[in-house]
Amino acid sequence: SPGGATDIIARLISPGLTESLGQSVVVENRPGASSQIAGELVAKSAPDGHTLLMTSQTLMTSQMIEKRTYPDLARDFAAVALCATSPLVLVVHPSLPVRSLKELIALARARPGEMNYGSGGVGTTPHLSGELLATMARLKLVHIPYKGEGPAIVDVLAGHLPFMFTNVTASNAHVQAGKMRALAVTGPQRTPVVPGVPTLAESGLPGFEVVGFFGVMAPAGTSREIVAQLNAEIGKVLAGPDIRERFASQALDPGNKTAGQFGDYIKSEAAKWGKLIKETGIRAE
Numbered sequence: 001s002p003g004g005a006t007d008i009i010a011r012l013i014s015p016g017l018t019e020s021l022g023q024s025v026v027v028e029n030r031p032g033a034s035s036q037i038a039g040e041l042v043a044k045s046a047p048d049g050h051t052l053l054m055t056s057q058t059l060m061t062s063q064m065i066e067k068r069t070y071p072d073l074a075r076d077f078a079a080v081a082l083c084a085t086s087p088l089v090l091v092v093h094p095s096l097p098v099r100s101l102k103e104l105i106a107l108a109r110a111r112p113g114e115m116n117y118g119s120g121g122v123g124t125t126p127h128l129s130g131e132l133l134a135t136m137a138r139l140k141l142v143h144i145p146y147k148g149e150g151p152a153i154v155d156v157l158a159g160h161l162p163f164m165f166t167n168v169t170a171s172n173a174h175v176q177a178g179k180m181r182a183l184a185v186t187g188p189q190r191t192p193v194v195p196g197v198p199t200l201a202e203s204g205l206p207g208f209e210v211v212g213f214f215g216v217m218a219p220a221g222t223s224r225e226i227v228a229q230l231n232a233e234i235g236k237v238l239a240g241p242d243i244r245e246r247f248a249s250q251a252l253d254p255g256n257k258t259a260g261q262f263g264d265y266i267k268s269e270a271a272k273w274g275k276l277i278k279e280t281g282i283r284a285e
Contacts, residue, residue: 001031001148004120005167009083009214010054012246016237027054031148034062034121036071043071047221049230053077056214060266061273062123066284074270077217078227079263081234082255084214084247087187088129089194091171091180092163093156101184101203104163105137112140118156118164120149122284125212128276129165129186135280136205156180167212168193168251185251186210193251213269215255215262231259 001007007029014025030038035058045051053059060073070076090101098104108115119127122145134141144161146152149170155161157179165186172193174180184200185191188209200208216234218227237243238254247254257265276282 001150003150005169035059039071043076047219049226053217058124078222080216082215082262084252088165090183108139118152118161126165191251
């Protein structure tokens with residue numbers, strides 16, 4: 001959806017690709033069904049390199065939870081380029097009387113089954129982060145899935161949702177403006193983008209670590225030549241000083257993998273998230 005991290009990253013990269021490829025690169029939002037609507041559209045498109053999917057692991061993890069088989073991120077697409085990895089941040093509406101993870105956990109324990117948190121849909125990284133929090137802290141939370149991260153953020157800003165995990169890219173401007181309060185980040189270490197905000201691991205949940213990825217996929221059957229060209233052109237854009245500066249300001253770590261390496265990375269992520277989903281017993285609502 002507009003305003004989500006996937007949308008923001010696509011729009012940061014598209015101008016550079018337009019210039020390097022010599023043709024317009026248009027970002028078209030197809031929100032809903034945890035990326036499956038957009039994924040199905042691209043998977044069924046001609047494998048000519050003209051219709052691509054900017055995705056996160058959401059398409060993969062949502063299917064694991066819902067036990068769907070199509071479109072499969074590893075089978076129905078050709079991996080093109082890893083664009084970025086990034087931690088998430090746990091944010092609350094300023095009216096919520098908590099200023100730390102421990103205080104949020106205490107409040108949730110005092111209100112079992114009454115605390116809602118939002119996400120961009122079933123299987124999204126924010127959703128999985130909330131489920132991991134509930135499991136590790138032994139909380140009873142209520143997940144509210146939206147048709148994209150952007151609409152969920154809007155409801156946190158409006159005070160309709162007390163908290164959520166969100167990509168730093170999509171929420172940092174609101175945090176800096178004081179419209180959201182950041183409690184902790186999900187990565188293995190702190191990020192200078194939200195200074196002074198600790199990790200969940202150091203805030204009382206050792207072992208908590210979630211890092212999301214964002215990458216470009218093409219329909220299965222796309223030729224190796226087209227994939228290699230797109231990988232090279234996206235790599236040039238990601239290496240540009242302007243993009244690296246803008247990525248750094250939003251806690252995004254630019255990708256630097258060949259198409260084959262990105263494909264292997266997706267398989268390793270599938271194994272990791274599949275294990276987490278099985279161990280935590282995450283199910284579609």
